[in-house]
Amino acid sequence: MKAYYMINYGGPEVMQYGDVREPSGREGEAIVEVKAVSLNPLDWKIRDGQTRFITGRKFPKILGADFAGKIKEINKISTGLTIGDNVYGSIRLYLKNQGALAERVVVPIGALHKIPEGCSFEEAAALPIAGLTALNGLRLCGILENKKIVVNGATGGVGHFVVQMAMAAGASITAVASTKNLEIAKTLGAGKVIDYMEQDITRQSEKYDIFFDAYGMVKFSNARKILNKKGIFATTLGMPGVVLTKFWNSFTGQQKIVLANYRGKPEDYRALGKMIEQGVVKPLVGKIFPFQETHRAFEESEKGGVAGKIVVSLQEI
Numbered sequence: 458m459k460a461y462y463m464i465n466y467g468g469p470e471v472m473q474y475g476d477v478r479e480p481s482g483r484e485g486e487a488i489v490e491v492k493a494v495s496l497n498p499l500d501w502k503i504r505d506g507q508t509r510f511i512t513g514r515k516f517p518k519i520l521g522a523d524f525a526g527k528i529k530e531i532n533k534i535s536t537g538l539t540i541g542d543n544v545y546g547s548i549r550l551y552l553k554n555q556g557a558l559a560e561r562v563v564v565p566i567g568a569l570h571k572i573p574e575g576c577s578f579e580e581a582a583a584l585p586i587a588g589l590t591a592l593n594g595l596r597l598c599g600i601l602e603n604k605k606i607v608v609n610g611a612t613g614g615v616g617h618f619v620v621q622m623a624m625a626a627g628a629s630i631t632a633v634a635s636t637k638n639l640e641i642a643k644t645l646g647a648g649k650v651i652d653y654m655e656q657d658i659t660r661q662s663e664k665y666d667i668f669f670d671a672y673g674m675v676k677f678s679n680a681r682k683i684l685n686k687k688g689i690f691a692t693t694l695g696m697p698g699v700v701l702t703k704f705w706n707s708f709t710g711q712q713k714i715v716l717a718n719y720r721g722k723p724e725d726y727r728a729l730g731k732m733i734e735q736g737v738v739k740p741l742v743g744k745i746f747p748f749q750e751t752h753r754a755f756e757e758s759e760k761g762g763v764a765g766k767i768v769v770s771l772q773e774i
């Protein structure tokens with residue numbers, strides 16, 4: 458089958474498109490015919506070698522965690538899922554695990570979820586990591602009603618979900634985005650927008666209840682300057698330094714740090730699916746690339762500037 462895979466860790470030159478061995482599923486696994494894959498910064502961070510201690514050294518390695526497709530084979534009965542079902546999910550790309558940038562992929566049955574009603578394959582593939590990181594981060598922030606939230610990176614994969622979810626929960630949103638994406642931030646529901654190319658958000662006089670850094674590059678020491686006394690800083694940056702700061706801050710500060718990480722429990726997928734079906738949240742698919750042009754999708758993701766998610770489609774587009 459055709460796949461888009463890396464032959465080593467490194468830059469774009471280690472990625473290839475070509476034939477790989479057909480996957481075979483074991484007990485408890487299904488084979489999914491892939492229809493769409495959305496990219497996350499995680500994909501090119503893995504390719505670069507930033508995660509090599511958990512992603513191993515078995516090459517060729519197929520990238521692409523978030524996928525949507527159709528069940529082709531299922532090696533277990535009575536799971537509520539059957540051959541032909543349209544499903545989506547996210548693959549943990551640890552060690553020998555292969556990703557979804559391929560015509561077919563093996564997925565543990567527990568990681569498969571029915572596509573929410575009304576969602577295309579491309580939209581469903583855009584949901585898992587970004588949508589559930591936003592959901593989990595906001596859940597850890599507690600009650601959102603009537604809270605003033607500033608979302609940094611508001612039109613990105615994670616950020617555009619944060620804006621919509623927080624707004625649906627009754628918060629008022631200030632979105633921080635690049636010049637060309639300010640209008641999109643407004644259409645997502647932000648009451649106020651700030652251009653990060655013009656202004657440093659952490660040097661403003663206005664104070665917020667929650668600073669959600671979906672961009673994942675702001676330090677707590679800067680974010681806290683625009684937080685209320687008991688404000689919350691939520692960050693997608695899952696680095697040891699942040700964990701240490703969070704630990705230290707839990708003893709010393711009134712302001713709180715929340716780690717907005719992907720969490721994919723069945724109840725998380727159910728909650729996200731419900732929001733999609735009720736029309737409370739809509740995935741924004743900013744660009745779609747054909748499978749053979751996956752390298753261009755990587756380029757765009759690394760370069761930045763696309764509002765919403767970048768998706769690779771294995772269907773006719």
Ligand SMILES: NC(=O)c1ccc[n+]([C@@H]2O[C@H](COP(=O)([O-])OP(=O)(O)OC[C@H]3O[C@@H](n4cnc5c(N)ncnc54)[C@H](OP(=O)(O)O)[C@@H]3O)[C@@H](O)[C@H]2O)c1
Nearest residue numbers: 498590610612613614615635672673693695718719761762
């Ligand atoms: N911990 C976890 O489980 C987890 C899960 C998901 C993501 N993440 C991390 O979270 C980060 C964002 O992920 P994503 O999928 O949302 O990426 P993304 O789609 O590339 O979005 C990044 C956003 O940040 C904005 N941005 C770029 N430079 C900025 C600046 N100087 N100030 C403010 N905003 C800026 C971009 O705006 P423009 O494109 O308009 O410039 C874009 O909207 C990545 O580092 C990713 O690895 C972590």
